[in-house]
Amino acid sequence: MAVLETTNLTIRFGGLTAVSKFNIALEEGELVGLIGPNGAGKTTAFNMLTGVYQPSEGTIAFCDAPLCSATKALQPFQITRRGIARTFQNIRLFKELSVLDNVKIAYHQNVKYGLLPAFLHTAQYQTEEVEIEEKALEFLKIFSLDTKKAEKAKNLPYGEQRRLEIARALATNPKLLLLDEPAAGMNPQETQQLMELINFIRKQFSLTILLIEHDMALVMGVCERIYVLDYGKIIAHGTPAEIRRNPKVIEAYLGEEVAHA
Amino acid sequence: MAKRFSAILQLVLLLAVGYAIQMAMDAELINRYYAHVMTIMAIFVVGAVSLNLINGICGQFSLGHAGFMAVGAYTAAIITKNPDLILPAIFTGNIRFILATLLGGMMAALVGFMVGLPSLRLRGDYLAIVTLGFGEIIRILLLNWDFVGGASGYFGLARHTNFFAAFLLSIITITIIRNFIQSSHGRACISIREDEIAAETMGVPTTRYKVIAFVIASFFAGTAGSMMAHLTQMVTPASFTFILSIELLLMVVLGGLGSISGSIGAAIFLTYAAEALRAFRAYRMILYSLLLIFIMLFRPKGLLGNQELSLSLLRESFKNLRARWRRKKKDGITAAAE
């Protein structure tokens, strides 16, 4: 079953077509990479998938249910609730909040108590909040961030901020995870750890993952399939080995002359 | 369970203190003037804490809080002054006043919903201008509404508000808003302040929570308006002007955006300062605006930031101070050694 399927997804900003006829399909449990030179439209594609941008044309289907079509478009929070989570290229944590609270917010969608119990701190409030706290702590433990639960997110070192962002995204209990350059700014050792982490969460949470990345070692190392985006269009798609040999891809990355040389 | 018990015990104790103060006032152990000022302080605490929910907790920017106080004040005044209007005549005296205050709050909440929904869908700064304009609309409508006295105002209300009533309202407001902030719903509001886009991708319906926060705050502003009206025994279109909105804003900023205890402290302090500086009335607003500008320039999160005043905070800052002092001493020694 296809977890995610887009057909002819297109977005225009004024006269500029940022992404055009973006067609991808992800099978359940796959780890797929989305690569391409800077400005190719990768993040824009993510923004369409998560509802931050409304596509000008095309449709998105998630687990065979439409997220976005010509007639209706879901809000980003609704898409999250359907089961798509993401991280951001330039980390967007809740900086002033504690590590624990960052994760707790992800559980917000499961909260059953209404406003009145919140005002009065009723028994229902107490039990649910305790539950949330326990779940969040468990989660932090998986990502070995539990020792820093009281720390403000902005005070974490860079690598841990990335990890917290992934933890927070996973806490929304997604089926599909979109990672936007998770290795940006990491040294090779940290990248190696990240690779292990991605492989681990994928199994642990039986996830489908779509990954934007510039670090070729990472992409080639973990992804089963790769889509290559250039100037808003998908120019190639296949296994890492196929992509490595594809002349169009080499051209896009290195320029025409090198490719023909 | 023990936690809950001690919380309730604290509340009861607080109320007992409030009631004792009221008894002292009734026995004229506290003079009339101070009693009046203290009552106003309690009402402004309600105004400032509720405004903090919008501006500090949720990160939006309202400039029309006084307008919601006006809505509550007029609604409640109409009910208490007309014995058989809106509420049946069987409700009289203080019961009628309490119900009128609640209805005043609900009316303000309803208006808050109508003002908030169109503007909160958009980026924060539209709310500022819409609420500002809304304050003007309210003023114009009241000026032209003869039933409530038009420009000269609505006079001869019974004096239902005493210190204890205002104090009780402030305790209710603080408790409910503090509880709200600690809940999942409150965290959703805070996440909007921190990063709206991230909040949305965490599954938080941001518009809904902005409106919820705005409506709750409007409700409490409305009740505060009713309290004020039944303290001064009149309401005029000039009672709740833009200047009052600015004063409330200054309280929030002075106490720290997002800090409930800060808002309480600042509301008490500024009410006191306004009384003490009565002789310099003409310059008060100059001082206020300069204060607002300087705090924003040098402490954009408000004077005290979003920290709550608590024993552990005091302990921690004391520890920091001591550590800094030691370091300085050590540096001094090393410098001397070199």
Place this chain on the structure above:
Amino acid sequence: MTITQQILQQLINGISLGSVYALMALGYTMVYGIIKLINFAHGEVFMIGAFVGFFSITKLDMGFFPAMFTAMIFCAILGVLMERLAYKPLRNAHRVAALMTAVGLSMLFQNLALAHSWIGASAKGFPQVFPLRKFELMENVTISSDRILMLVIAIFLMIALQFIVHKTLMGKAMRAVSLDKDAARLMGINVDKTISFTFALGSSLAAAAGVLFALNYGIVVYQMGLLPGLKAFVAAVLGGIGIIPGAMVGGLLLGVTESAVSAAGGSMFRDAVAFAALIIMLLVKPTGLFGKNVREKV
């Protein structure tokens, strides 16, 4: 008076009033376009402009045009100072901080004016510098010489602004900075200078609007900037904030609507019209008449 005559008369009144809103709206829209800030103090710049014009005429015996020019220069400098001292330090802070500073500035100017011994609380009569004449365009449709003057100056200033924005190097820099500050900086544009220039330009237009407004209504008072300031902002939103021609059209549209409402017997509610229009606009098309969908960069 026939219906047609009445409509024509109100159209004339509305357009001349609207031209003042448009002049002010330009300042809002340019500043918003370039640093995404609602400059709440813009209405007070309008007020200060009117007073500088007033004192230039009454105390310094200047003619009307030199007085208006003085007011424009004075406010241009004021605008630059305001930006440098109060807004620039907050350019990277939370938006709410900058907005609150703007509100603080607005209150400060108003209360300084109130406390100043030359200005005070009472309204002062603005001298009738030109002999007032009424021209009858057709039966029952008239326009006064002051209104003609107001309209002509407003149109002249708008044309001048269009020239500056589209034909000069500084105008090009303004457009570049409003599109992308960082890219503009990389292209060698002095972003700080460009922002200051924008404030100077917007503030001088507000000053001109203030003097024209005072001449037309015959009074100056410390609170005169509040309502026109708010309405001008509404005009800017109606046209699509950040879009210069939008501000002009929005201003005229608001002026005409207001005149129409007061003619229809709702003069008491005239001031409420602007805000009702704002709320409706935000509900229906928040980007304004000429607005494009702008997306926040994620």
